[in-house]
Amino acid sequence: MNQAMAQQIIQEALAQGRKALSEHEAKQVLTAFDIPVTREVLVTDRTALADAAASIGFPVVMKGCAADIVHKTERHLVRLDVRDAAEALRMYDEIVGAMQGVDGGVLVQEMVRGRRELVIGLTRDPQFGPCVMFGLGGIFTEILKDIAFRRAPLSQGDAMEMMAEIKGAGILEAVRGMPAADKEALSRILMAVGNIALAFPAVAEIDLNPVILAGERPVAVDALMVVRHDGDDR
Amino acid sequence: MNDMPSSTVTTDFERIFHPRRIAIVGVSTRGPGFGSGIFHSLRTIGFEGEIFLVNPKGGTLDGVPILPSVADIPGAIDFAIIAVQARAVPEALELCRRKGAAGAEIFSSGFKELGTEEGRLLEQQVVQVARRGIRVIGPNCFGIYCPASGLTVLPGPDLSRESGPVAFLSQSGGMAIDFANTGKSIGLRFSKMVSFGNGADLREVELLRYLTDDAETGVITLYIEGVADGAAFFDAMRAAARRKPVIVYKGGLSNAGARAVQSHTASMGGSRRIWRAMLRQVNAVQVRDLPEMSQAALAFAMLPPRPFRRISVLGGGGALGVAAADAAEPFGLTIPAFDPPLVERIEAILPRPGSSAGNPVDVANPFVAPEVLKEVLLLAAEDPRIELQIFISLLSHYKNMARMMGLPVKEVAPYRDLAAHFQEVARRTGKPVVVVLPNPRRGLDHLDVVEMIALARRTFMAHGIVVFDELHEALRAIGHLNVHYGRKTV
Numbered sequence: 188m189n190q191a192m193a194q195q196i197i198q199e200a201l202a203q204g205r206k207a208l209s210e211h212e213a214k215q216v217l218t219a220f221d222i223p224v225t226r227e228v229l230v231t232d233r234t235a236l237a238d239a240a241a242s243i244g245f246p247v248v249m250k251g252c253a254a255d256i257v258h259k260t261e262r263h264l265v266r267l268d269v270r271d272a273a274e275a276l277r278m279y280d281e282i283v284g285a286m287q288g289v290d291g292g293v294l295v296q297e298m299v300r301g302r303r304e305l306v307i308g309l310t311r312d313p314q315f316g317p318c319v320m321f322g323l324g325g326i327f328t329e330i331l332k333d334i335a336f337r338r339a340p341l342s343q344g345d346a347m348e349m350m351a352e353i354k355g356a357g358i359l360e361a362v363r364g365m366p367a368a369d370k371e372a373l374s375r376i377l378m379a380v381g382n383i384a385l386a387f388p389a390v391a392e393i394d395l396n397p398v399i400l401a402g403e404r405p406v407a408v409d410a411l412m413v414v415r416h417d418g419d420d421r
Numbered sequence: 422m423n424d425m426p427s428s429t430v431t432t433d434f435e436r437i438f439h440p441r442r443i444a445i446v447g448v449s450t451r452g453p454g455f456g457s458g459i460f461h462s463l464r465t466i467g468f469e470g471e472i473f474l475v476n477p478k479g480g481t482l483d484g485v486p487i488l489p490s491v492a493d494i495p496g497a498i499d500f501a502i503i504a505v506q507a508r509a510v511p512e513a514l515e516l517c518r519r520k521g522a523a524g525a526e527i528f529s530s531g532f533k534e535l536g537t538e539e540g541r542l543l544e545q546q547v548v549q550v551a552r553r554g555i556r557v558i559g560p561n562c563f564g565i566y567c568p569a570s571g572l573t574v575l576p577g578p579d580l581s582r583e584s585g586p587v588a589f590l591s592q593s594g595g596m597a598i599d600f601a602n603t604g605k606s607i608g609l610r611f612s613k614m615v616s617f618g619n620g621a622d623l624r625e626v627e628l629l630r631y632l633t634d635d636a637e638t639g640v641i642t643l644y645i646e647g648v649a650d651g652a653a654f655f656d657a658m659r660a661a662a663r664r665k666p667v668i669v670y671k672g673g674l675s676n677a678g679a680r681a682v683q684s685h686t687a688s689m690g691g692s693r694r695i696w697r698a699m700l701r702q703v704n705a706v707q708v709r710d711l712p713e714m715s716q717a718a719l720a721f722a723m724l725p726p727r728p729f730r731r732i733s734v735l736g737g738g739g740a741l742g743v744a745a746a747d748a749a750e751p752f753g754l755t756i757p758a759f760d761p762p763l764v765e766r767i768e769a770i771l772p773r774p775g776s777s778a779g780n781p782v783d784v785a786n787p788f789v790a791p792e793v794l795k796e797v798l799l800l801a802a803e804d805p806r807i808e809l810q811i812f813i814s815l816l817s818h819y820k821n822m823a824r825m826m827g828l829p830v831k832e833v834a835p836y837r838d839l840a841a842h843f844q845e846v847a848r849r850t851g852k853p854v855v856v857v858l859p860n861p862r863r864g865l866d867h868l869d870v871v872e873m874i875a876l877a878r879r880t881f882m883a884h885g886i887v888v889f890d891e892l893h894e895a896l897r898a899i900g901h902l903n904v905h906y907g908r909k910t911v
Contacts (some may be wrong), residue, residue, distance in 0.1 A: 207683065257683055308686025312695045314651035320686045330683050336690060338655060345702060352701075392684035403759035413683050 190386060194221035199241045199387050200414055209254040211294055213412035216387075217395070220379040223372070227296030233279060239295045240275045244416070247299045249275065251282045253291025257411060268298060283311035299406050303358055303365065305373075307407075309380050311391055317384035319377055321349045323358065324397035331355070339381030346374035366403040373398075373405050377392060391415045432556050432565035432623075434631055437524035437714075438613055439570040440499035441470045444491055444520070446513045447529075448474045450482055455504035455528045457482060458575050459564075463577035468571035473498065476511075490516065497521035498754065500572075502564065508555060511546035518555035524623075525557055526564035528575060533619050534561050541652035544621050551622040562618025563594030563652045566601055567797070568611055574598060586639030588632045590625060593672070594618060596644045596711065603715045606875075608882035609722065612637040618847030626653045633661040640721045642668045642714055659703040666721040666905050667705040670714045671696050675791020704908050706901045713736050713897065716889060720898035721905075723887040724853050728903040729809035731755050733801045734892070735782040735794075736813030738859060745781045748893045752900025756780055757806050767800050780804075785814040788822065791835050794858045795842035802850035809897055810846075813857040814839060816877055817870050830869050844884040857895050 198210050208216065214224040215404060227241040229252060240247050251264030257318050259265050266278040275295070282293050304325035311400055315338050322334030335349035349350040350359060359368040376398070383390055392413035399408050448456035454476075460482060463472060470725055473494045474487045488494060491501070491513065501517035503510055507529050517525050532544040544560065551557045558564055563574040563907055568584045574594070580601050591597040598618035604611055612635065617624050632638045641661055648654040661667050674693040682688050700707045706721075708714040734745045734756055746756050759767070759780045769779035770793055775785035782801060784794065784816060798810055819834040826833060843854045858877060862870040878888045889895035 306685065308684060310682075310684070310687040310690035312651070312690060313693075314648055314692075315655060315695060315699055316652060316697065318690060318695055320690065328689075334689060334694070336695055337702050338699055348701075349698075383532055392682060392687045394684040394686050396685060411684055413687075 190219050194387065197387055197414055201256075201389060201416055205254045206413060206415070207254055207257055208412040208414060209252050209256075209291065210259075210410055211252050211292075212254070213393075213410035214407065216390075216412060217379075217407055217410060218382065220367075220383055221337045222376050222379050222395075222407055223300055224410065225292055225296040225404065229292045229294055230279070231292035233276070233326045236275055236279055236295070237272050240269075240272060240295075243295055243297050246270050247275065248296050248298050248369070249278050249282060250294045251289075251291060252294040253286065253289045253364050255289055256291070259409075289339070296408075299399045299401050299408050301399040301401045301406075302374070303368070303400040305358075305400065305405065306394065306396040307373075307376055307380055307398050308395065309339075309393035310336075311384070312338075317381060319349075319381045319384075320347075320375055321373075322353055323355045324399075328396060337377075337381075337382050341378045343374050343378065346377040349377065350374070361390070367405045367407065368400050376405060376407075389416070391416045401411065432627075432631075433523040434635075436499040437556060437558075438565060438567045438572065440523075440572065442473070442496070442498045442500075443468075444473045444475055444494055444498050444501045444517060444522070446475045446491060447509075448476050448482055448487060448502060448518065450476070450478070450480045450487065455543055455575060456502075459502055459504065459528070459573075460485075462573050462575060462578040463571065463695050466571050466573045466580060467582060468573070470499075470570070475844055488897055491520055492516055494520055500521055500870070502528065502821040503524040503530045507540070507560070507810045511543065511550055514547060514550045514555065514557065515553075518550060525555055526562065527557060527559035527563065527618075528564065529559075530561040531884065532560045532621070537864040544619065547621050552595060557622035558615060559618045559839045561623060563597055564595065565616075566611065566614035574601065574614065576614060577601060581605045581610065583610050584612060584637065585698065586612060586637075586722050587642060588635070588638040588640070588642070589614040589642045590632070591616045591644040592618070592620065592625075592646045593644055596670075596861075599711055600642075600644075603711065604718075605717060607719060608888070609715060609719050612639075620649065626650060626657045629654075629657040629661050629667075631828055633657075633664050635757060640666050640668065640717050642670070644672065644714075646672045655699060655703060658700075658705055662905075664693050664706045666763055667703075668708055668714055668717050668721070668901075669700055669705050670708050670711065671700075683736065698845075704905060706905055708901075712894070716894050717901045719887055720895075723882075723885070724809075724855075724899070724902060726906060728906045729754075729853070729899055730903060731757050731806045731808050732899070733780050733782065733804070733807045733810045734782060734813070735797060735801060735810065737784055737787055737815050738813055741781045741783050741813065745892060749896050752896050752901050754896055754900060757804070759801070759804055763800065763804060767797055770796055770800075789820040791838035791842050791885045794839065798843065798846040798854060799850065802846065802852050807852060809853045809899065811855045811857060811892065812843065813892060814877075816858060816874060817860050817862045817867075819873070820867065820870050829873075830857070831873040831876055834873050834877065836880050836898060837872075840877075840880045840884040840886060841882070843886050847886070854886055855895050855899070856886050857890070857892050858888055859891055 249266045306324035308320040317339040335352040339346045361367040395407040395409040566574045594616040676691045772785040823833040825831040
């Protein structure tokens with residue numbers, strides 16, 4: 188995956204009149220910018236499921252995947268900790284049923300283990316343009332709003348500062364037997380999200396939530412990328 | 422988007438801020454008006470340059486003849502003050518341009534701020550004239566205050582003529598007047614103040630760039646509601662804050678993010694969070710109101726350019742003790758306890774009982790002799806951890822002593838001795854001494870105390886000792902210094 192291919196994914200989505208990329212598409216764009224994401228395979232054919240799951244390795248996470256579906260959890264399209272092939276088939280049928288004919292597939296991805304969830308995102312401010320966000324992830328994002336912003340492009344100093352700025356900054360340190368987060372890796376992700384905004388004016392918003400710390404290593408487990416036509420940089 | 426002219430025309434800011442010949446266009450001989458108001462203001466404050474008055478009706482004002490047109494002014498002018506009706510502004514501006522004016526401030530309202538088509542078109546015409554080679558401040562503004570030249574805003578006849586390091590850019594004229602008067606009250610001195618109103622031509626970005634290079638300006642303060650070009654503003658702010666402290670009071674902030682967004686990121690990115698982040702990123706100091714801005718500016722203007730993290734707090738009153746430590750912590754300041762031998766040496770010279778010298782140091786009563794307080798401060802400075810000392814002086818208590826002595830309180834309160842001693846302490850130790858002058862006696866029966874405190878403030882400031890009203894204000898201002906200078910390398 189390179190940036191030209193990422194560009195193509197975004198262009199196709201716009202050409203189809205879509206407002207967002209699917210999770211799988213979004214992660215391909217992230218990969219083009221060296222942002223670590225879950226290993227995953229998009230399955231659109233029931234018979235391909237077994238091979239896909241085997242290539243990822245059980246246990247896996249299975250998600251309904253389509254550009255029109257932005258909030259998967261609310262629509263009961265996420266299955267965690269799927270242990271074997273038989274369970275995978277059962278979950279596949281359930282998810283496809285719940286998708287109610289929406290065009291898409293089922294994303295089979297590695298189950299990333301880690302108790303610390305972060306959020307990294309992008310918004311375009313009407314006055315200052317693209318701004319990158321960092322904060323506590325998962326359900327805490329909306330409840331605590333413990334977040335920091337910096338305008339793109341970010342220097343590594345900016346990225347390090349925003350990580351130190353949140354009240355929950357201690358979560359990035361060695362705590363309760365968990366290792367300290369790889370802040371270099373996190374700062375590379377923060378800078379890369381800003382670079383996506385600068386490279387692709389059509390990318391209007393990004394949520395990487397959660398970014399899970401697997402040990403010290405951050406991995407984007409879910410991704411939302413909102414696109415829009417006008418290409419306005421504001 | 423409005424900064425285009427700078428590339429084609431070299432702006433002569435010197436002639437704008439220090440004009441020798443100015444025109445006031447639109448003076449009425451009858452009743453109050455902006456034109457005659459600014460004329461009287463300039464006269465009162467003592468503007469030394471030549472002033473030409475213009476009004477088609479002619480006549481005289483205070484013995485000065487009023488010329489019927491700008492064209493009738495003999496020779497060239499440096500600067501113009503325009504206070505005619507909005508409809509007559511573009512033509513008046515053009516005439517000033519032809520008279521060689523480098524700039525003009527337009528007090529008149531009736532432009533873009535109305536939200537009408539006519540207002541918008543008139544402002545466009547102003548911009549068109551400006552592009553031909555005259556820089557415009559306003560319209561809908563109070564203009565320039567420059568103590569060195571005697572240019573003053575309206576209504577500003579009583580503003581200070583003493584220059585200092587603080588510059589102020591303001592979208593609000595009222596804020597400029599308030600800050601200028603606050604500054605005069607607390608001893609804050611200004612280099613230049615610009616109320617630019619609608620900012621049709623000159624506005625935040627270009628003025629920031631100018632002030633960044635301006636040798637008369639050491640601290641830049643801004644009151645901003647909205648910026649014309651966020652990216653240019655960000656860059657100009659960053660460049661400015663690398664050279665000198667920049668303090669920003671942003672009006673009209675909101676927690677709400679953009680509407681109709683799908684991501685959590687966009688919904689949480691309201692203007693309050695984004696502005697705070699932008700200001701941090703460029704290492705500007707964000708303040709929440711005018712008093713906080715004044716106090717921060719005072720600290721940056723008077724204290725050495727470095728962080729002060731460990732401090733001593735000495736004196737008396739309710740703010741000492743536990744309250745001081747609690748108040749210091751949020752600003753990244755600590756008040757470390759002195760070692761027992763040092764405590765003993767300090768306590769040995771303080772009155773007993775009542776004093777405690779652990780840091781904070783309670784000096785026992787408000788009447789301890791200035792020479793003793795000097796020795797206490799010199800001792801406290803021996804603790805190598807201490808970087809700055811705050812002395813809370815309860816001078817208002819001298820009221821009752823003065824009553825007993827039958828003397829005015831301003832003759833009894835020992836602020837002159839204190840100022841001289843504290844200056845000496847700061848000089849000998851290399852550790853700044855900051856004075857807090859709380860005054861709970863402010864009622865009509867205590868106007869003599871209010872006067873004495875004002876005299877004390879002026880005396881301390883004249884000795885290079887910065888003064889705050891309350892301890893928490895001093896701590897907050899020093900906290901701003903710490904954040905700015907602590908991140909200077911970023």
